[in-house]
Amino acid sequence: MNELQTPDNQLLGQIAEIIQQARQQVRQTVNSAMVQSYWEIGRLIVEHEQQGEERAKYGKYLLQNLSERLTEMFGKGFDIRNLRNMRQFYLTFPIRNTLCSELSWSHYRRLMQIENDQARQWYLKETLEQNWSVRALDRQISVLYYERLLSSQNKALVEQEAVEKTEPLKETIQDYLRDPYILDFLNLQDKTYQESGVEQAIIGNLQQFLLELGKGFAFVERQKRIRFDDEDFYIDLVFYNFKLKCFLLIDLKIGKLKHQDIGQMDTYVRLYDEQFKGEDDNPTIGLVLCSEQSEAIAKYSVLADRKQIFSAKYLPYLPTELELQKQVEMARRLVDIS
Known part of the structure; x- marks a missing residue:
């Protein structure tokens, strides 16, 4: 049978x-x-x-x-x-x-609600490339994905975009990283939580986090162990970006960004490149995801080089339009001083 x-x-x-x-x-x-x-x-x-x-x-x-x-x-x-x-x-x-x-x-009805012509065309293009559902498109528009992407560009390009509004966005590493990240789907608001709790919540909502993370990312591993001189280090989250062809290491931090956080991530990136990066892979990217940014550290650390180490703020709730505007202005100030 x-x-x-x-x-x-x-x-x-x-x-x-x-x-x-x-x-x-x-x-x-x-x-x-x-x-x-x-x-x-x-x-x-x-x-x-x-x-x-x-x-x-x-x-x-x-x-x-x-x-x-x-x-x-x-x-x-x-x-x-x-x-x-x-x-x-x-x-x-x-x-x-x-x-x-x-x-x-339904896609077109949502796109019609965007007043900025260039933003509308960009969201249309991303919807096609990323195969976004209507719900995914609505979320990306609601959290100002396009506006946050603009804020990650260098100052000259932002000014050029503001004046011409016709040139397509030039994609760089910064284009694939956002600031802030909106983690409202983790339901962290009004709760006392630790870094391990944030990590567990992300794993439990991995699909939504990948959508917020951006295009081209795939989950690789959590608490990745790397060893150096008989000492073990553990990286919170590891992703791979198939468009950039590189690994992304994420370290989750509660509170304000500190110098040692950046130094730690710098060590992680160097060790990961040495031990796990393939010959065809581009240099590994490190992202410190914290609940509060620091302009001073952005200016006086390897963050100023904007090559492999980055930091970004995460918000446990969907902010108001005014709060998001302030976040964009903050991101632009960080670009200006770097």
């Missing part, structure tokens, strides 16, 4: 795979058709409004009338709000052949 089950299971698996692929293709086809049709509806509404000033005046009545009649003909999905979204869809993405079949209508 067992001999018959193996080929039966294999056949079942092959058939199931075909069905799943077919359903995925159907979903993609339906999604693409929906996005294209909503864009066309938006185009027709805008062009109808632009036929004269008088038409623009009764735009609200037009949408109300369209909503009622389309709902009567085709059912749900054509309320005034959705028609406004279709209209805005066309205005935001006026070139039809730039639409991406991989993105859903």
Whole structure:
């Protein structure tokens, strides 16, 4: 009986795979058709409004009338709000052949809420490259991923971005590291916690942490042991970035960043490069993730070189827009003094 089950299971698996692929293709086809049709509806509404000033005046009545009649003909999905979204869809993405079949209508609705054109295009590109779900895209926008990325650039590039707003972001090591990191999904707020507790919470929420960590990262190991002169050292978390082709060592610290924290990470990076880095790997990166930054240490330590050792602040909760703005300004000051 067992001999018959193996080929039966294999056949079942092959058939199931075909069905799943077919359903995925159907979903993609339906999604693409929906996005294209909503864009066309938006185009027709805008062009109808632009036929004269008088038409623009009764735009609200037009949408109300369209909503009622389309709902009567085709059912749900054509309320005034959705028609406004279709209209805005066309205005935001006026070139039809730039639409991406991989993105859903929900993706586009979230992207339309971004006022900055360059930021919107950047989030669209990252969504495609990283295969972000709508929920993942919403989180990255909410925690100002793009704005924090800008703050990690050197001063000249930030100023250039502010003036031109057309040049694509040049990707460097700093582009893959953020400051601050938003760890609200760890539920650390209003709790007394230790470094080991933060580490355990990260491991328990690894998928969310990888999303917050950024693109190209994969988890390697926790409490990685390295040995030197009969002495053992333990690195909290080790990741690998397939785009940068290098390891990332993370050391978690509670409280304000200290000189010995940077010295310790410098030792970790040197030992890791010597013992574990492959011939094809780039130099290892060290990141001290602390609950409070220090401008003085950023200025008078190896952090000023901004080559392999970095520090960043983590926040146990999603801050307000004003608090995030202050964090961005802090990050820029750290860039200026380095």
